[in-house]
Amino acid sequence: MNSDSIILSGKGVTKVFGFGSRKTVAVDHVDFSFRQGEVISIVGESGSGKTTLAKLLLGLESLTEGTIYFEGQQRDIRSHRQKREYWKNIQAIFQDPFSAYNMFRRIDAVLLDCIQMRGGGRLPYEQKVAMMREACSFVNLKFDELTNKYPFELSGGQQQRLMIARVFLLKPKILLADEPTSMIDACSRATILDMLMALRAEIGMTPIFITHDIGLAYYVSDTVYIMEHGRFVESGSADEVILRPKEPYTRRLLNDVPKLHEEWDLSTV
Amino acid sequence: MKQMLGQIFRSGRFRLGFGIFAAIVLTVLIYPLVINDPPLEIVSRGTFLAPGIYVSVYDSVTASTRYTLIIDEAAARRIGSRLTADDRAAMQEWLVGTEIVEEGELNLDDTAALLELWHSSFDPAVRIPGMTNADRNYYIRLTASLDGLLATEGAIVAAPNATTGELEEQGVIEQTDYVNLSEVPNFRVLPLGTDNFGRDVLTELVSATGVSLIIGLVAGIVATTIGLILGLVSGYVGGVVDDIIVFITNLFTVIPSFVLLILISFSIGQEQRGAFTVAVVIGLTSWVWTARAVRAQVISLRNRDHVSLSKLSGHSIAYILAMDILPYIASYVVMALILQISSGILAEAGLSILGLGPRTTEVPTLGLMMNWALIYQAHIFGKWWAYFPVILVIALISFSLNLMNTGLDRVFNPTLRE
Numbered sequence: 139m140n141s142d143s144i145i146l147s148g149k150g151v152t153k154v155f156g157f158g159s160r161k162t163v164a165v166d167h168v169d170f171s172f173r174q175g176e177v178i179s180i181v182g183e184s185g186s187g188k189t190t191l192a193k194l195l196l197g198l199e200s201l202t203e204g205t206i207y208f209e210g211q212q213r214d215i216r217s218h219r220q221k222r223e224y225w226k227n228i229q230a231i232f233q234d235p236f237s238a239y240n241m242f243r244r245i246d247a248v249l250l251d252c253i254q255m256r257g258g259g260r261l262p263y264e265q266k267v268a269m270m271r272e273a274c275s276f277v278n279l280k281f282d283e284l285t286n287k288y289p290f291e292l293s294g295g296q297q298q299r300l301m302i303a304r305v306f307l308l309k310p311k312i313l314l315a316d317e318p319t320s321m322i323d324a325c326s327r328a329t330i331l332d333m334l335m336a337l338r339a340e341i342g343m344t345p346i347f348i349t350h351d352i353g354l355a356y357y358v359s360d361t362v363y364i365m366e367h368g369r370f371v372e373s374g375s376a377d378e379v380i381l382r383p384k385e386p387y388t389r390r391l392l393n394d395v396p397k398l399h400e401e402w403d404l405s406t407v
Numbered sequence: 408m409k410q411m412l413g414q415i416f417r418s419g420r421f422r423l424g425f426g427i428f429a430a431i432v433l434t435v436l437i438y439p440l441v442i443n444d445p446p447l448e449i450v451s452r453g454t455f456l457a458p459g460i461y462v463s464v465y466d467s468v469t470a471s472t473r474y475t476l477i478i479d480e481a482a483a484r485r486i487g488s489r490l491t492a493d494d495r496a497a498m499q500e501w502l503v504g505t506e507i508v509e510e511g512e513l514n515l516d517d518t519a520a521l522l523e524l525w526h527s528s529f530d531p532a533v534r535i536p537g538m539t540n541a542d543r544n545y546y547i548r549l550t551a552s553l554d555g556l557l558a559t560e561g562a563i564v565a566a567p568n569a570t571t572g573e574l575e576e577q578g579v580i581e582q583t584d585y586v587n588l589s590e591v592p593n594f595r596v597l598p599l600g601t602d603n604f605g606r607d608v609l610t611e612l613v614s615a616t617g618v619s620l621i622i623g624l625v626a627g628i629v630a631t632t633i634g635l636i637l638g639l640v641s642g643y644v645g646g647v648v649d650d651i652i653v654f655i656t657n658l659f660t661v662i663p664s665f666v667l668l669i670l671i672s673f674s675i676g677q678e679q680r681g682a683f684t685v686a687v688v689i690g691l692t693s694w695v696w697t698a699r700a701v702r703a704q705v706i707s708l709r710n711r712d713h714v715s716l717s718k719l720s721g722h723s724i725a726y727i728l729a730m731d732i733l734p735y736i737a738s739y740v741v742m743a744l745i746l747q748i749s750s751g752i753l754a755e756a757g758l759s760i761l762g763l764g765p766r767t768t769e770v771p772t773l774g775l776m777m778n779w780a781l782i783y784q785a786h787i788f789g790k791w792w793a794y795f796p797v798i799l800v801i802a803l804i805s806f807s808l809n810l811m812n813t814g815l816d817r818v819f820n821p822t823l824r825e
Contacts, residue, residue: 198718198719221718225720240734241713251721
């Protein structure tokens with residue numbers, strides 16, 4: 139694996155919602171280049187445009203300006219077929235597992251979609267079941283207990299693990315994890331992160347964490363991008379950005395992290 | 408699914424509405440199996456026969472067996488049916504007006520004394536102040552009808568002799584003679600009388616209810632389908648497609664749909680307007696609000712995570728609309744359909760009253776029955792059975808559908824639950 143090759147990069151990436159007096163610039167001329175194999179974190183407050191950036195990277199929103207390059211090639215996803223090809227390479231885990239599933243479709247249907255997407259639609263059913271069982275056991279779920287169940291019958295942590303099982307089946311090159319642990323309890327949080335890291339080792343993908351939690355970013359990532367009002371204000375290796383922050387915004391984000399061994403200093407908030 | 412049905416039927420409103428609606432539908436389905444008459448068959452001469460049981464007089468007179476029943480009140484009832492309390496009051500008014508008796512002097516319940524006084528003093532030539540010609544004719548008719556009121560002998564049945572031509576007595580029908588209704592071969596029950604053409608109102612009403620329900624269903628399905636498709640496409644695809652569809656929708660919102668309905672129905676022409684055509688026309692003019700509401704719902708759904716996930720799973724727009732959007736708005740669409748059925752039935756009634764409904768020769772509809780009653784002035788002559796049952800059925804259908812709708816609303820929209 140060539141760790142220096144750029145897998146995803148962007149130049150002047152901009153997203154503007156509305157027009158005229160109601161114009162909101164969600165993402166403002168952002169440049170970035172993500173190296174393959176690295177763990178990347180994009181950190182920012184709510185409203186800083188990080189989720190919009192994630193949707194732009196995923197191709198769920200169209201760019202107002204700028205260009206995104208995937209594996210050195212300019213990304214072209216105008217037709218449905220091109221999008222489908224692109225989505226074989228980039229997948230996502232959403233923040234709220236309870237709203238991320240269609241509540242009218244069963245769990246096996248969700249997983250079968252992934253097999254279909256990887257071109258396994260014509261495989262014999264037994265083989266599909268074997269693949270689903272393997273994916274579920276990877277995330278410590280028992281597939282045989284899940285068939286005929288609906289996603290909303292699972293707990294939040296189980297649903298998020300099912301989401302990882304989805305990614306396991308799809309084997310994308312990039313995984314965008316948009317606040318993957320913010321809606322689940324603290325005990326499941328570490329499990330989910332460990333599974334994502336194990337998955338990274340298993341299929342060699344490049345994870346991009348979108349988070350407000352700078353502690354999480356420091357814990358998992360190699361490169362950190364700090365985002366404020368639609369712009370990257372600071373970026374660099376995790377140690378550099380978090381241990382020696384240059385920007386006041388980054389220092390504020392760091393200060394917001396509760397420290398258990400000392401009292402909170404509320405005067406700086 | 409089963410759980411949802413259980414929840415729906417736990418709502419009292421829905422149960423009541425469903426009960427009424429099911430009763431109407433079952434009546435429409437079962438009635439023709441029991442009474443298999445063509446609904447537009449003319450069963451009587453003369454218009455607006457009152458509700459009741461009509462017994463063949465010929466069959467009663469020529470019945471093989473006659474029975475003698477001794478009923479004390481029979482004579483009083485017979486007199487009462489021919490000389491009503493209103494007639495007695497009118498007689499008193501005339502007698503007092505001509506100053507033959509003083510007010511309060513007369514005992515109206517003493518039929519014999521009243522009749523004697525009336526026959527000795529009534530003179531059609533005498534006019535009391537304020538008496539109209541119609542009043543005078545009424546008194547003359549009344550006097551004629553009183554003949555033989557107090558008779559105790561029977562009626563004589565006579566037939567002309569074949570050779571001489573003279574009437575010969577065939578038999579006497581005593582006042583105490585009765586026939587058993589089950590031995591009279593011909594009688595007709597008209598629970599709601601007949602209409603202006605002499606057709607059985609009940610049979611017609613049941614058939615009309617069925618036709619109107621089908622019109623409502625077709626109109627509702629057409630309107631909901633158009634509204635649903637336009638709303639889904641417009642809300643999900645967005646952009647120029649959305650702009651065009653919203654423009655068309657606004658255009659139809661501004662033009663009052665009932666005016667449009669009248670103009671379209673008029674231009675189609677009486678002969679081309681079948682019940683089905685009318686239903687489709689109603690559907691084509693009433694999809695606007697469904698389209699707007701569905702569009703709004705789809706816009707709020709299209710950026711949900713589960714839709715994004717479905718996109719990331721490589722599904723097509725058609726698949727996402729059908730599997731990820733439609734199930735989430737299905738409850739709303741069902742409620743919209745129920746309301747569209749109800750308003751379709753009302754629209755047909757409105758159109759038909761104006762004479763723009765389906766052509767009159769094939770099937771009755773609730774609106775057409777109202778139209779006929781209106782044209783033949785049933786409401787002026789007080790022939791309530793020609794229009795009141797129709798109004799009641801329309802009101803019940805509308806009421807039950809709206810009840811079901813609010814019941815469903817309470818189930819699907821938990822914030823409304825009590």
